[in-house]
Amino acid sequence: MSATYSFKTEAAKHELRYVGKRVPYKDAKEKATGTAKYSIDIHRPGAYFGKLLECPYAHARIKSIDISEAEKLPGVAAIITADNVPDTRYNPGGLEFAARSAQEAILDSVNDMQAVGRVSHYKGEALAAVAAQNEEIANRALSLIKIDYEILPYVLNVHDAMKEDAPLVHEFTDSNISQLFDSFPGNHGDVDAAFERADVTVESDLLSSRQHTMPLETLCCTAEFDVEGNLTVWTSTQRAFITRRMIANLLGIPEAKVNIICEHAGGFFGESNYSIVPFTVLLAKKANKPVRLEFSREEFARHTFCREIYQMHGKLGFTADGHLTGATEEMIVDSGAYFNRSHNTLPPAMGAFSGQYVLPAFRGLATIVYTHTPGTSGIRGYGPPSGMTLLNHLMDLGAEKLGMDRLELRILNYRKHDQAESLPAIEVNTEEEEEKELEHPSVKGLGSESQEGVLRVAAEKFGWAEKSRRPKTDGKWRRGIGVGDYMDVSGPQPLEMNDRQCIMTLEEDGSITVIVGHGDGGQNLLGAAAQIAAETSGLHYEDFRFIHAETKGTLYDIGLGGNSGNFGMGNLFAHAGMLLKKEILKKASTFMGMPADCLDIKDGMIFVKSSPTTAMPVKKLAYKSIVVQKGSSEHISITARFSAFHSPLAVGVVMADVRVDIETGDIKVDKLLMCHDCGRAINPMGVEGQLQGGGIMGYGYTLFEDLSIGEDGGVRGGNYNSYKLPSALDIPDFDTIIYEHPCPAGPFGAKGIGQSGTIGLGGAIAGGIYDATGIWLDTMPFTPEKLLAAIKEKGIKEQK
Amino acid sequence: MTRYESKSLIASFVVDGEEREVMLEGPQVTLAEVLRDKLDLTGTKEGCRCGECGSCTVLVDDKPVLSCSTLAVAVIGKEITTIEGLAKNGVLHPIQQAFIDSGAIQCGFCTPGMILMSKVLLDENLNPTEDEIKEHIGGNLCRCTGYIKIIEAIQLAAERMREVGI
Numbered sequence: 021m022s023a024t025y026s027f028k029t030e031a032a033k034h035e036l037r038y039v040g041k042r043v044p045y046k047d048a049k050e051k052a053t054g055t056a057k058y059s060i061d062i063h064r065p066g067a068y069f070g071k072l073l074e075c076p077y078a079h080a081r082i083k084s085i086d087i088s089e090a091e092k093l094p095g096v097a098a099i100i101t102a103d104n105v106p107d108t109r110y111n112p113g114g115l116e117f118a119a120r121s122a123q124e125a126i127l128d129s130v131n132d133m134q135a136v137g138r139v140s141h142y143k144g145e146a147l148a149a150v151a152a153q154n155e156e157i158a159n160r161a162l163s164l165i166k167i168d169y170e171i172l173p174y175v176l177n178v179h180d181a182m183k184e185d186a187p188l189v190h191e192f193t194d195s196n197i198s199q200l201f202d203s204f205p206g207n208h209g210d211v212d213a214a215f216e217r218a219d220v221t222v223e224s225d226l227l228s229s230r231q232h233t234m235p236l237e238t239l240c241c242t243a244e245f246d247v248e249g250n251l252t253v254w255t256s257t258q259r260a261f262i263t264r265r266m267i268a269n270l271l272g273i274p275e276a277k278v279n280i281i282c283e284h285a286g287g288f289f290g291e292s293n294y295s296i297v298p299f300t301v302l303l304a305k306k307a308n309k310p311v312r313l314e315f316s317r318e319e320f321a322r323h324t325f326c327r328e329i330y331q332m333h334g335k336l337g338f339t340a341d342g343h344l345t346g347a348t349e350e351m352i353v354d355s356g357a358y359f360n361r362s363h364n365t366l367p368p369a370m371g372a373f374s375g376q377y378v379l380p381a382f383r384g385l386a387t388i389v390y391t392h393t394p395g396t397s398g399i400r401g402y403g404p405p406s407g408m409t410l411l412n413h414l415m416d417l418g419a420e421k422l423g424m425d426r427l428e429l430r431i432l433n434y435r436k437h438d439q440a441e442s443l444p445a446i447e448v449n450t451e452e453e454e455e456k457e458l459e460h461p462s463v464k465g466l467g468s469e470s471q472e473g474v475l476r477v478a479a480e481k482f483g484w485a486e487k488s489r490r491p492k493t494d495g496k497w498r499r500g501i502g503v504g505d506y507m508d509v510s511g512p513q514p515l516e517m518n519d520r521q522c523i524m525t526l527e528e529d530g531s532i533t534v535i536v537g538h539g540d541g542g543q544n545l546l547g548a549a550a551q552i553a554a555e556t557s558g559l560h561y562e563d564f565r566f567i568h569a570e571t572k573g574t575l576y577d578i579g580l581g582g583n584s585g586n587f588g589m590g591n592l593f594a595h596a597g598m599l600l601k602k603e604i605l606k607k608a609s610t611f612m613g614m615p616a617d618c619l620d621i622k623d624g625m626i627f628v629k630s631s632p633t634t635a636m637p638v639k640k641l642a643y644k645s646i647v648v649q650k651g652s653s654e655h656i657s658i659t660a661r662f663s664a665f666h667s668p669l670a671v672g673v674v675m676a677d678v679r680v681d682i683e684t685g686d687i688k689v690d691k692l693l694m695c696h697d698c699g700r701a702i703n704p705m706g707v708e709g710q711l712q713g714g715g716i717m718g719y720g721y722t723l724f725e726d727l728s729i730g731e732d733g734g735v736r737g738g739n740y741n742s743y744k745l746p747s748a749l750d751i752p753d754f755d756t757i758i759y760e761h762p763c764p765a766g767p768f769g770a771k772g773i774g775q776s777g778t779i780g781l782g783g784a785i786a787g788g789i790y791d792a793t794g795i796w797l798d799t800m801p802f803t804p805e806k807l808l809a810a811i812k813e814k815g816i817k818e819q820k
Numbered sequence: 821m822t823r824y825e826s827k828s829l830i831a832s833f834v835v836d837g838e839e840r841e842v843m844l845e846g847p848q849v850t851l852a853e854v855l856r857d858k859l860d861l862t863g864t865k866e867g868c869r870c871g872e873c874g875s876c877t878v879l880v881d882d883k884p885v886l887s888c889s890t891l892a893v894a895v896i897g898k899e900i901t902t903i904e905g906l907a908k909n910g911v912l913h914p915i916q917q918a919f920i921d922s923g924a925i926q927c928g929f930c931t932p933g934m935i936l937m938s939k940v941l942l943d944e945n946l947n948p949t950e951d952e953i954k955e956h957i958g959g960n961l962c963r964c965t966g967y968i969k970i971i972e973a974i975q976l977a978a979e980r981m982r983e984v985g986i
Contacts, residue, residue, distance in 0.1 A: 021950060022968045048920040051928025052912065054863020054903035058929065061862035235963050236867040236875055236929040286865070286929030287963050317868045542927030542964050705923035709965055713926065716966030740872035740961060748967040749958040 024708050025757040027477050029470070032700055032760035032769065037623075038551040038561050039768045042705040045544040046566070047284070056284045060240040060314060062254040067242060068097050070303050070313030071158040073148035073165055074322070075140035078392040078733030079174035079187060082138045082147060082167055090150070090164035095157040098307035099165070101148045102138045105302050106270055109134055109192075112325075113291045113360040113397060114262035130198060130359040132190055135270060135298040141189055141357035142394045143734035144322040151303040151311045174392035176733050178331060178352045181391045189357055189390035198359055201366050201386040206374045209381025214346025218337030222417035225333050228406035229800040230727040232326040233399050234745060237286020238317050239324065241300040244310035251278045251304075255297055256285035259579025261537055263294050264571045267301055276572075283569035288541040289717070290399030290775075291361045291581065295323060321738025325397035326727055328362055329354040330406045334373070336414045342424050342432050346381035347414075349373045349407065353388045358395035362388050367515055368582070369403030372779075373411050375468075375669075376507050377433035392733050401778035402582050405718060406800075408506045412783030413796060416502075426787075427479055430505060434471040468507060468669040470697045470761040475505060475673050478695035481757060482675040492792060496683050498816070500792030504674040504783025509667040510699075510763075510772035511584035518584045518664040520592035521575045524553070524600045525657040528646040530624065530639025531563040532600070537577035538568050538589070543710065543774055545585045548702040549593040552767050556597030557604075558621030559638060583772025588664050590702065590767035596660035603656050608641055668763040670771040672696035674715070674780030678788025682816050685808025687723065688752075689785060695757040699771035704758055707773055711756045714777020720746040722782045724801050831896045835859060836905025844892055851895055852876045852887035855902060863903040863932045867961070874960035877933035878902050884940050903932035906939070915939055918977035919970070926964035934960045938974045946982050948974070 050056040087099045109131040116131075140147060148165055152158035175181040181189070181196040189196055215221055241255040251271070257263045260280040268275040296313060304311040315323060331352040337345040349370060355362035370384040419426040479485070487501045511518035522536040534553070540546060550564040568574060578584075601621055608626045609616040612634075620629050627635035646653050677691035694715050701707040727743055728736040736742060762769020782800070790796050795810045827846035832839060833854065842858045855861045855878065864887055867875035871889040878887045879901035906913045912920075915938050925931050934957060941948055941956045948956070953974050954967075962970065 022971075042923070044920050045923065045925065047928070048925045049912075051925045051931050052903075052916040052919050052935065053907055054861070054932045056928055057862065058865075060866070061856070063857070063860075233963075235927070236865070236873060236961065237927070238867070285927060286867075287927040289963070317870070542925075544926070705969075709923050709926055709969060712966035712968045713964045714966075717963070739870055740868050741870060745961050745963060746966075747958050747961060748954040748971070751954075751967050754966070754968060 022754045025481060025755065026704065027757055027759045029473070029761045031762045036555055036768070038554045039700070039702050040704065041551065043547065043551060043561060043703055045706070046547040046550060047540060058237055058284050058286050059242070059254045059256050059282065060237055060286070062242050064242050064244055064310045064312065067310040067312040068151040068153060068307060069155050069158045070149060070151050070300055070311045071155070071162060072146035072299060072319070073150065073162050074144040075147050075169070076143065077140055077169060077171050078143040078176070079172040080140050080169040081172060083170050084168045085148070086166040087148070090161040093157065093161050093164060095153040096150065096161045097153070097309050098151045098303050099148060099161065100136055100299070100302045100306055102134070102136050104306065105136045106272070107134055108270060110266060110269065111360065112295055112358055112395065114259065114266045114294070115361055115364065117262050117265050133295070133358050135302055139191070142392055143732060145357070146299065149299045149303055151307045151309065174733055176391055176393055176729060178354045178389040178391060181389050189392055196390040197387055198355065198390055199388040201388065204367065204370045204384040206371055207383050209346060211346045211348055211381045211383040214381040215335070215337045218345045219340040220338045220418060220421045221335060222414050222421060223333065223335035224410065224413055224417065224796060225798045226406065226410040227799045228327070228330045229721070229725065230326050230329060230729065231399070231721045231725055232321065232727050232743060233289035233324070234743060235287025235289060238315045238320040239296045240312070240314040241296045242310060242312040243300040243304035245304055245308070249273065249277060251301065252281065253278065253297060253301065254281045256288060257282050257294060258285070258288040258541055258581060260571050261576050262579055263297055266294065267297060270298055271301070271305070279570055279572040281570045285541045290402070291325060291397040317740065318738040321727060321743065322394055322735045325360055325395045325399070327399045328365060328396040332407065332410050334410045334414050336418055338418050338422060340422070342422055342429050344377050344379055344433050347374065347379055348383045350385045353386055354391050354393070354396060355388050356391060356393045356395040359388070360395055360397035362397060364512070364515065365398040365403035368509060369407045372404035372507055373407045376411060376505065378435055393729055394735060398581070400714065400717060400775045402775060404506060404508065404779045405721065405782060408504060408779050409782030409786055412504045412787055413790065416787050416790060426503060427475060427484065431472050431475060435468050468671050470759065471505070471671050473761065474671055474695050474697050474759050477757060477759060478673045478675055478693055481755065482691070482693045484675065487677060496681055498680045498682055498792040500678050500788045500790065502676045502678060502784040502787025502789070502791055504780035504787060506672055506779040506783070508670045508672070508772055508776040508779060509583050510587035510670055510766065511664055511667050512582035513664045513667050517578045518588040519578060519662070520588045521577070521659065521661045522592060522596055523575065523657060523659050524596050525655050526600070526604065526638070526642045528643045530637065530642045531565055532559060533565050533567060535567045535574050537571060537574035538580070541580070543585065544703065544706045545589055548586065548706055549589050551702055552590055553593040553597035555768070556594050557601045558623070560624045563624070583670065583775050586702070586770050586773050587668065587766055588662065590770050591664065592660055592662040594767040595662060596658065599658040599660050603658050604638060604641065607645055607656055608636065611641060611644060612636060666765060668699070668765055668771045670697055670699065670773065670776055672776055672780060674784040676784035676788040678785060678792055680789060680792045680807065682811050685804035685811060687789065687802065687804060687807060690752065692719070692752050692754040692784070693757070694754070694777065694780065695759050696773070696776055697759040697761050697771070698773045699763040699766045700760050700769035701758050702768065702770055707758050708756050710773050711777045712754060714775060715754060715781060716746050716751055718778035718781030721778065722785050722800065722802060724803060726801050831892060833896065833900055834898065835861070835900045836902055847891060847893050849892045850888055851878065851885070851890040851892050854892045855887060861902050861904050865929050865932060867929065874937065875930055875933045877936050877960065879936055879940065882940070882943065884937055901936065903936060906935065913939070914980050915942065915974070915977040918980065919973045922969050922973035922976055924965060924969040924973035930960060930962040934962065934970060938977065941974070942978055942981060946978050948978060
């Protein structure tokens with residue numbers, strides 16, 4: 021049985037009207053009835069069938085390409101190749117649009133992708149595409165395209181790629197080392213001296229695996245131009261406006277001529293890919309017809325980005341009483357054929373490693389390398405999952421060498437409350453008085469001061485002390501417990517923007533229409549936003565209706581990623597609700613003949629504070645204002661903006677009770693517990709859902725998910741029969757604790773949540789395996805095969 | 821150029837209680853294609869097209885089938901239930917309501933198949949154990965929820981259905 025628990029610190033205990041309530045999600049009904057439309061469900065009348073021509077080589081150059089016979093085939097509307105599309109290079113993640121400024125970017129964005137090129141950089145990369153009346157004609161057309169390839173040598177791992185004579189993945193570079201990250205802002209102190217003065221040092225390695233998002237909906241794109249050259253694109257994207265800018269730039273047309281529509285997405289878990297969009301759009305342009313291009317599951321595995329692969333080496337130094345003296349983290353990052361957001365995940369990866377504990381000295385170094393494999397990028401967890409797995413092991417090694425308890429060693433090195441600095445004020449476009457009206461608990465801190473509390477609450481619920489005293493040996497089983505603590509952010513700021521804006525308008529029926537540029541991937545961000553806005557405005561949660569799914573008519577938004585939604589959107593809606601309330605009361609004061617500051621709103625009712633029975637429904641005010649007012653008709657409407665400059669830390673811990681079969685290497689996780697400080701749970705059901713979902717995703721990544729690449733560089737399989745996702749039969753007993761220690765900068769104290777669930781699993785499970793067997797597997801995923809080989813090597817035998 | 825295609829046929833299916841006539845290009849057309857492309861019932865999803873994910877689950881004569889791997893010709897004349905046919909006169913099925921109330925729906929892509937599969941279980945056993953539930957939905961993949969709230973939703977639906985004596 022999996023249970024959920026709640027732990028509230030004092031500041032979180034007061035009851036609110038909507039915030040903190042388990043409100044059913046706004047779009048749940050349409051999803052439960054099958055009426056929700058995803059991009060794969062879009063069928064535009066007259067749309068042609070798009071298909072990619074995939075290069076069969078990991079690295080090859082087109083010597084000659086002849087599409088003449090294919091073009092003549094009846095039913096073929098367009099064929100695109102490098103010869104007939106723009107050759108601009110761009111960053112596939114649209115990275116340059118997310119950074120606050122070129123100066124603030126820690127690493128340079130690299131524009132290494134072309135819409136359709138002449139060279140393949142990974143096996144299967146598309147060097148042509150076809151739009152035809154149907155799939156059969158498209159397939160025939162592809163077979164009629166004659167290409168003469170110059171087959172070139174390739175490199176499939178970072179070590180080969182870094183050799184001096186290695187074949188270059190990109191001809192415009194002079195090395196496969198795309199970036200060297202040795203100036204991480206968190207580097208400080210003298211690490212060599214720190215290790216000199218340490219009484220104990222520990223070091224270890226970890227190679228992470230090819231972890232893919234694999235959402236249930238594969239990518240599908242439909243592109244359609246109208247006679248004025250306006251383009252409409254239906255696709256799954258978590259960054260609709262960035263996608264819009266990329267396409268506008270590619271076509272050389274103004275941004276507002278492109279409308280990106282994403283109403284529902286069947287899961288988005290990171291910066292997977294937008295390359296389906298350029299193909300579809302360019303085909304539609306050439307054909308002058310709508311084109312629909314759908315990736316098969318296997319194509320999705322080949323053409324979308326998975327998590328970067330990190331080869332990591334970490335070292336920690338301790339004094340004899342357990343205080344950290346310093347740490348180093350070195351990593352070589354396989355970014356595959358394209359750079360995408362590889363560098364953006366490094367600051368969080370380094371930051372998590374260096375920020376988890378009080379460290380007098382830290383040095384981080386990362387080398388990002390191209391290889392001839394499908395591109396990698398930042399996906400859910402965004403850097404920390406791999407690094408924290410290693411860091412937790414290093415702490416366990418330290419505890420072992422020091423003869424200290426693993427939890428006490430961590431607590432000793434956590435930041436104490438008085439070491440946490442208070443957060444500077446957030447910048448919003450409201451006046452100071454409104455600032456005070458918000459629920460800002462008086463707790464100061466960066467968000468990380470709850471580390472010890474989180475760990476202790478988790479340990480108690482998990483039964484850490486009792487489980488530690490348990491005999492480790494039980495016939496063929498070895499038992500162990502592991503801990504994976506972590507720190508996550510509440511958005512990518514200040515490295516990237518987390519700027520949000522919305523328009524709220526009161527309709528004549530009293531409902532509120534919210535215009536905000538943001539698609540939904542299932543996190544119920546809009547529902548939570550409505551809860552917050554209802555709380556600060558005094559209006560009904562049910563009355564908030566969102567226009568959000570198209571870039572046309574909505575406001576520019578940076579999109580989602582890096583735990584930015586809860587904090588960025590949440591703060592936006594807290595302020596928007598207050599602004600709307602202020603406008604409503606201003607209007608009400610004219611109708612009710614009372615100064616606005618004598619009025620308040622609760623449950624959709626405007627009332628006189630000193631005499632609450634003197635009241636007027638907001639609905640009535642809205643109607644009178646629009647329909648019946650003398651002189652002019654007026655919508656009560658506000659525009660709200662929020663810019664986040666700081667990213668409060670959301671801390672947590674995962675604990676695992678692990679059992680290993682020394683005869684087969686089988687790993688059983690009997691119990692998982694996750695305790696996450698989300699600041700304030702706007703909707704506890706939603707928070708639990710994110711923690712549970714992220715946790716099981718992290719569980720899959722830790723124990724078995726790994727996209728297999730063959731010797732020819734090609735993805736082997738790529739469907740669910742070869743890349744196994746956790747099923748209901750695979751999940752362990754998994755308890756979650758929502759820990760609420762409100763953060764002053766968060767909306768009602770809320771911090772980041774969406775990706776945090778993935779981070780602590782590796783550390784907890786690997787820690788459990790190590791506790792049980794003394795074995796550290798230095799390559800993910802931690803499979804029974806690897807464990808069995810290590811067990812045999814170590815000579816562990818069954819105790820009868 | 822006009823040509824006559826000998827493999828095509830017009831077939832009749834009973835979908836959500838309604839008789840529907842559909843033109844099939846040949847015997848290779850799947851049930852999923854009939855539902856999604858020809859009848860515009862896009863509630864049934866396709867996540868893998870190889871029978872691995874369960875998103876395409878529909879009921880044929882109350883038994884679950886993977887519609888992506890079922891030939892349409894094999895179910896001619898049979899009673900097909902899709903997610904669109906579950907609610908009656910605008911009233912949601914208890915399983916649908918329980919999924920909504922439990923927060924068991926995130927992106928929603930696995931939801932139609934998951935709900936229909938749950939219906940098969942609860943039609944047969946209104947008191948399933950947690951293990952029985954996991955066994956039963958083991959072939960329906962979900963990437964978002966981690967399954968815990970889905971299991972809770974099925975338990976909640978079972979409890980409510982027991983209470984009203986369904």
